[in-house]
Amino acid sequence: MTLTELSFYSRKYLPFGILAVLMLFIVFYMFKLLFMLIQPVNTQRAYINPIFDKITVPLLREATPSAGFNYILDTIEGRPVTASESAKVYFMPASTARFGYKEKIYLIAKTLGFDTEIVKYKLNDKDAVLSDLTQKLTVDITNFNFYYQYHFEKNKELFENIAFPSKSQIENKAIDFLKSINRYPEELAQGKINLVFFYYNPETNELSKVNRSQEANVVEVDMYRPDVDGFSTITTSFPNSQNFILMVFKEKEFKILRAQIKFYEKSNEQVGVYPLRTGDVAWEEFKKGRGYILSRTEGEKDITVKTMFTAYLDPEINQKYLQPVYVFLGSGNFVGILPAVDSKYLME
Known part of the structure; x- marks a missing residue:
């Protein structure tokens, strides 16, 4: 075959060769796609290690079931929120x-x-x-948890000539007191501190929360357990804490009116990992009455939930486990919770 003939046949059959190659690629990727569609989906399950087997639900001193109310979810997300598929549960050894x-x-x-x-x-x-x-x-x-009450209603002069120092000075006075009695747990010291101001009326013996220190004559120092594994912590007296000191300040002195520490140590060695309910399941269970109400306005039956999140419940009663809960915050100072651990692993 001459070069002229080779050139002629190359130009004649080249398009067919290119087309054949393209067809091979198409057939190859069609079979590959088909294989991907028919093979089983490999879903990675969340790691769990339920070393305590079934655990008890949180023990609550004052709470009512979440049944008997009309709930509406009106959160920013517009739907129930699932924060995680699993979470740690900490053993709390008895003292x-x-x-x-x-x-x-x-x-x-x-x-x-x-x-x-x-x-x-x-x-x-x-x-x-x-x-x-x-x-x-x-x-x-x-465990040296304690509660102190000074009968300040008998000492009206105590509330005259009040002079609050700076925020940091108020906090330091509370911390120094706890350190002086050796009851400022290391973990509690890592958490946040919040000041709440009150006005006490000696004539009516009423203590009312106010927004500004200029309106107050009493201040409460609330201390909180720090976040746990990236989750915030809440108390049964949310948004306040069961670890607090209520004080009045004069120009050169201060007086503790009430003080309480109810802090239970958790073990960092005895830790399980448990599956959590999804946000959708938690919401439905809460509406069915399987949750607990910590706070609400008396007489209200229609509750609009504005915020839903997962947090660890810092207990005010000695119990076996530090565990996560779903939290529902709504209208009328409404605070509700539901154990977040999957119901298969709960002893109710």
Whole structure:
């Protein structure tokens, strides 16, 4: 074959060759696409490690079931929110009476103004109780959680000539007090602090929340457990805390009116990982009455939920687990929660 003939046949059959190659590519990718469509989808399941098997739901001192209300979801997302497929559950070991607890009780009492030479504690189960004419102190001898109440309604002059220092100074006074009685847990110290101002009317014996310090004569220092694994924490007294100090400030002194620490340590070694309900399931379960209401306005039956999120519930009662909950915030100071762990892993 001459070069002229080769050139002629090349030009004649080249388009057919190109077309054949294109057809091969088309057939190849069609079979590849078909294979991808018919093969089973490999969905990666969330890692779980439920080392405690079934866990108890959170123990609540004051809460009512979420049944009997008309709920409307009106959040920014416009639908129930699922924050995560799984989350950690922390074991909270029980405490026992500690050596030297008598000295610790009297240290707390003396710091708060008790004459410990005269006032002695009485033991009621695991609570040591001291009281005199003006104040009362209750201390849990197993963990040194405590509640203190000064009967300030008997001392009207206490609320005259109030002078609040700066925000940081107020916080430091509260922190210094807890450090002085050795009851400022390391984990609590890592959380946020919030100031809430009140006006106390000595004539009516009413304590009312106000928006500005200029309107107040009392301040509460709220202390919160820090975020857990990227989730915020809430308390049963949300948005306040069960760890607080209520104080009045004069020009050169201050007085503690009430104080409470109810903080339970979690174990960082005994930790399970549990599946969570989806946001859709949580919303339906809450509407069916399987959740709990922490706060609401009396008489309201129609509740518009404006915010839904997942958080860890910092308990005010000693219990076995620190666990996540779904939180529902709505109109009329409404606060509702639902255990976030999948119901298959809950003992209700």
